[in-house]
Amino acid sequence: MPVTKDLVKRQDLDSLFEGLEKRDKRSAGLIMTLLEDEGPDSEAALRRLYAMPGRGLVIGVTGWPGVGKSSLIGRLAQGFLIRRKRVGIIAIDPTSPSSGGGLLGDRVRLRDVEGADGLFIRSVASRGHHGGLSRSARAFVKVLEAMGYDIVFLETVGIGQDQVTVSLVADTTVVVVAPGLGDHLQAIKSGVFDVGDIFVVNKADRPGADRSALDLESAVRLRQTEDWRPPVVKTVAADGRGIEDLMTEIGRHARLRASVQGAPRVKARAAEAEITEAVKTRLLEHFCGREALKSDAMARLAGEICERKIDPYAAADIILAEKGIL
């Protein structure tokens, strides 16, 4: 983390948000740093953020390392910049914040467009988030929306819950695979398939691309609704082939989403889970205080859980009884 929480004092919140309204990237970065912590400052920032106007199109781009997500986002960003859109990129990345995307070599990298007017890039380490990822992702999107970005890319690496979590925050989720990795089969079987709105076979000049696309297309047919059958687009991000098709599909999906009343069921459920989580946190704060759970009993019980002697619920009951709460 480039800036510690201590540097962002509560008395500075006013000036940080003034900066944000002036579209100052440094202020935005500091607010994001603040939001990564949990605590009163973070919550105050969150409150102010949600009070600000701004609504962009959030495009989740998800897929294994090496499929060319960074190149693809670079091409799409260029496409939107040419159309005079302001573009923000948030890379949810289990790796270093400095890599700006994947490590495997592709010719078009994000840094080629980085620094361009109207472009903002920020990497967020997903490590240590423990379920707060969805909240952070939503908050970071709000920061960029408040700054007037029209398009916000959320890039996620890997497979598993992180990916699904982030796709629930996005308006449109693009699932990217590459031929020869067998990853399109994994994608079909994984949770991310259910939340994918558009599927991309990148590196489509490689052998096996047609097969990957066909497999995806037949799987997608089962997910077809009256409104939308997720399209399968073949691209070669390295030379730009298929990017226009992909832009078209993204636009088509955005228009559909805008015309349909209410959020899709799966996203509403995720939001309900977030509210429930917030209710739980509020109850904990109210009845136990923020720090009150840090006790000798807690440390001892944690040790016993590591030894698999008790389960977390039994430990919770002991702590609540000790405090006379339940």
Next chain:
Amino acid sequence: MPVTKDLVKRQDLDSLFEGLEKRDKRSAGLIMTLLEDEGPDSEAALRRLYAMPGRGLVIGVTGWPGVGKSSLIGRLAQGFLIRRKRVGIIAIDPTSPSSGGGLLGDRVRLRDVEGADGLFIRSVASRGHHGGLSRSARAFVKVLEAMGYDIVFLETVGIGQDQVTVSLVADTTVVVVAPGLGDHLQAIKSGVFDVGDIFVVNKADRPGADRSALDLESAVRLRQTEDWRPPVVKTVAADGRGIEDLMTEIGRHARLRASVQGAPRVKARAAEAEITEAVKTRLLEHFCGREALKSDAMARLAGEICERKIDPYAAADIILAEKGIL
């Protein structure tokens, strides 16, 4: 899920646990199915489980798809079976429960040893767990320990929080990479590096294996403690090369863990987070009831979160005020 919750009635818990004590695999499977749900039955099962004796060595095996985790676990399982250990394998898998591991072709697969006496294999879909993965993984490990399994493998696919979560449950975490994927660099930079106890370069007969091992070794030097420098082992699971070395290192690490008092700091912190989560759940149950949060207000607020009009904390405050709780 092969069995629905309805099939496992509460009155059957006694007979299921009788079966478990008799090491009946079907009873174990039914209890695991029950544990995957949340609810009173699941909790009753959890209570009984933690009251049972049994302590095995839990080995987390983690790495990208295609590095050969399944083959490696197959070889290690054979090694332990030869030493007359009873071996259980739990595959935390974002893909189909039926695949029994990765999809990419390796010659030695888990099914070669499946069905062998003293071997138990169960796949757990990680989708939909939303942070309950750690609790499920601990519970499933307890099931196998209660059945007297000496060794329990926890296999995780992919990168991200799932991996780190599972490594916190394991006694020994083995991080597996393969040459040419660039994944050893990703591993070094990711959260899983901090929780890896042993690093394996599998497919070490391929070009780039020495380079991967050297990179890992120099990164590992920075993590060295007085007690332990995570070793880097080269293996070829396909023909068994290096497996004995890996068995030796696993044994060395298990002896170290057994000799050190208390759990490592990172695992104790994870256990504290689990207790806190359980405290929150208890408070929610007590003050709101299990189902009480399902309301029209909840649905409306969830919609507003999807529209990014309010944040989850503001929604929580509205709900708590409406219920007159806070």
